[in-house]
Amino acid sequence: MSAPQIVLHHYAFSPYAEKVRLALGLKGLHWGSVDIAMMPPRPLLDPLTGGYRRVPVLQVGADIYCDTHAILPALERLHPEPSLYPGLAPALAEGLSFGLERDLWLAAIGVTVHFAGDLPAPFLRDRKDDYLYVDIGHAAMEPDFPRNAQRVAAWTGWLAEALSDGRRFIGGDRAGxxxxxxxxxxxxxxxxxxxGAVDGLLGLSPLQGWIERVASLGHGRPVPMSAEAALDAARDAEPAPVEPVNAVPALIAAAPGDTVTVTPDDFARVPVEGRLVAVDAGRIVIRRDEARVGALHLHFPRAGFTIAKG
Ligand SMILES: N[C@@H](CCC(=O)N[C@@H](CS)C(=O)NCC(=O)O)C(=O)O
Structure with a gap:
């Protein structure tokens, strides 16, 4: 049997999806592209995710990867070369990326909204009520603009300094x-x-070459795929075997096989219920059985998620 296809559930405007599209480009992969709505309802995605509502989601047969910090390590395991982690241990690279994204996500939205103005009211309502729990309308964000801009500029300043020795990418010659x-x-x-306006504000001219180099990684070879075909692919596959383990029993009082919920600890805090398969230093795997697709393994990173016994 041939290896299941890599499928990305995403929408064009999603920055976290862009991170994964570029990872697929870096690895030169062929992938199925399922276009999803920018906000729920997403009735053809929910059977795969058990309600996890964030984007993107990566599917490999009956294995579903939620969160880019589960997705990038999965791509690396499946297709080790070229590596997503040149010059830096994978765990360090994920930890640094996680800290950066945690610190900057709302600030980056604030800078975006400052220049872009208001997005449509139903979108703002959805983001406030069910995703960020913060009003990202222009009037609400604007008082924090100076603080947000300084916060972002501190990181881009570090980035410019890191690249100032002439290296092509943060880890050296290769992007990661x-x-x-x-x-x-x-x-x-x-x-x-x-x-132009953002580059001027943040002083990004030293980063222009790096920006072009990262953009030119491209997105690999996406092929449009329907949500129904993705559900069929999950139904026709079995989850890849995982050694059952709870490596952190002092933190999580659940054994493999127990019903648990896994919930993001920041945004879109929707609990996903399933039976614990494995939790170790870096990842959580739960099993769900869905009428439409059968058995699935859902994979989450440890960082940014909590597990509770159901
Ligand atoms: N930590 C998550 C963050 C993902 C995230 O917040 N994605 C945004 C889109 S870029 C989202 O889910 N927005 C709400 C939605 O699309 O429903 C990750 O790394 O995947």
């Missing part, structure tokens, strides 16, 4: 996950007609 984590936040802020 930490480049992508910085890049997708800049991609959000500099989108539309905003690049």
């Amino acid at each position: 996950a930490v480049d992508l984590a910085h890049y997708h936040l800049l991609w959000l802020m500099r989108g539309g007609e905003r690049a």
